Amino acid sequence: MSNEKTFKALVVEETNDGEFKKSIHERKVSDLPENDLLIEVHYSSLNYKDAMSATGNKRITRNYPHTPGIDAAGVVVSDKSGTFSAGQEVLVFGYDLGMDTAGGLGQIISIPADWAIECPKSLTLKEAMIYGTGGLTAALSVQKLEKMGAKPEDGPVAVTGATGGVGSISIAILSQLGYEVIAFSGKPEQSDYLKNLGASEVRHRDTINEIGSKPIGRELWANAIDTLGGDYLANLLKQTKAGGAVTSCGLAGGAEFSMTVMPFITRAVSLLGVDSVLIPLEDKKAIWQRVSTDMKLPDLEGYAEEITLEQTPEYLDRFISSKVVGRYVVNVRG
Structure with a gap:
């Protein structure tokens, strides 16, 4: 994928008067950090930590402009480490994603390969993000x-x-x-x-x-x-x-x-x-196997509302005003 390829992302910017504004921007792959694993994100989800990042909470995100999104589910574009193959479906939760590393509310992310796990075969990418963090x-x-x-x-x-x-x-x-x-x-x-x-x-x-x-x-x-x-x-x-x-x-x-x-x-x-951010990768894989088997919920679509990337600024505000009900899954490419 060319470093000049553009993609859409939610970007939070700090204004001169200390306020933080959220809007959808066109970004380039070259804007992303240099890491081994490049992923085309299909779905993300919204979490309270994303809302705090989007309002300028410096305990979550130190540097702006920034793209939040602590969850991502997508398809591997390339992996210099050789851990994953192009086209493989993967999930990313926690570590520094969406905190000070551009997150899943962008259509492409660049991360270390050991932040990702293979998506269980019994879950679609969307279903995985209905669970999310x-x-x-x-x-x-x-x-x-x-x-x-x-x-x-x-x-x-x-x-x-x-x-x-x-x-x-x-x-x-x-x-x-x-x-x-x-x-x-x-x-x-x-x-x-x-x-x-x-x-x-x-x-x-x-x-x-x-x-x-x-x-x-x-x-x-x-x-x-x-x-x-x-x-x-x-x-x-x-x-x-x-x-x-x-x-x-x-x-x-x-x-x-x-x-x-x-x-x-x-x-x-x-x-x-309970920590879901820095738990060992093997433990993360193990709990996802349970989520995809004995903990898999029937009729998963009913547990979340699907929204578009363009709707994320409005929905992130719901977390701050305590108006959240259930899960919000983001169709990043929709």
């Missing part, structure tokens, strides 16, 4: 609970941020595996949507915090998947049954929380961190 994080969260011994017969699993990307896929996977799920959301009008995903009960997220400053509360759920952090995470832990576990993968409700050690030393409750 949100779905990958959900699958990792469920798997971590399983490794701690979680079983459906133990009792319900609480899921916070239920209408978001991680929360919604978590509910669907848990339900498919036979778990009872209590969904917590700040959008009570989405109760029918959450029950259709598999939640047996929907509660307002603020009910988690009704325990207040008590060091420990009634045992209300066997395990939990938390996507919010802050007081929600602390109070989930206080109300988890003895021997249960809570996974943590988000901070929309705050990066800090305060509590006593009581749930840990009187009930042996476990707090489990």
Whole structure:
């Protein structure tokens, strides 16, 4: 592919007055970093981290102009490392993609070969992006609970941020595996949507915090998947049954929380961190095999809304204004 070939990409630019604007630009392959693997992106997806990058969050992206997109699914154009063949379908999640390396919201990306994995045969590129990093994080969260011994017969699993990307896929996977799920959301009008995903009960997220400053509360759920952090995470832990576990993968409700050690030393409750960015490539391949087999959801199209590259500025703003429902898959070439 010629270095002068042009392609479309979402570009975030910092203006002279310190604002950040999002627009679709024509870019050249020569604008991309020099790496071994060149990929023609077919689908991407939107995540909260993309929205933070698109609003100029310097903890996510240091240098602008920049193309966000921490997810990408596409076809190999060339690979100098010899790891992949031209025409091979591959997936990219995490590492530096979409952070300070031009990401999947561009029609072509250039990355190190060891950032990519082959797309499982039982998934299309679009299906893989319906999961995206949100779905990958959900699958990792469920798997971590399983490794701690979680079983459906133990009792319900609480899921916070239920209408978001991680929360919604978590509910669907848990339900498919036979778990009872209590969904917590700040959008009570989405109760029918959450029950259709598999939640047996929907509660307002603020009910988690009704325990207040008590060091420990009634045992209300066997395990939990938390996507919010802050007081929600602390109070989930206080109300988890003895021997249960809570996974943590988000901070929309705050990066800090305060509590006593009581749930840990009187009930042996476990707090489990979940990372989907820098996990070893072999672990990433393994979880994607599960996503494409026993964790594969039926009627995947119903879990996401497909949008075009041109619509991404508007949809990224939804994350900042807390108007996200489910997953958004981007048809980058559509």
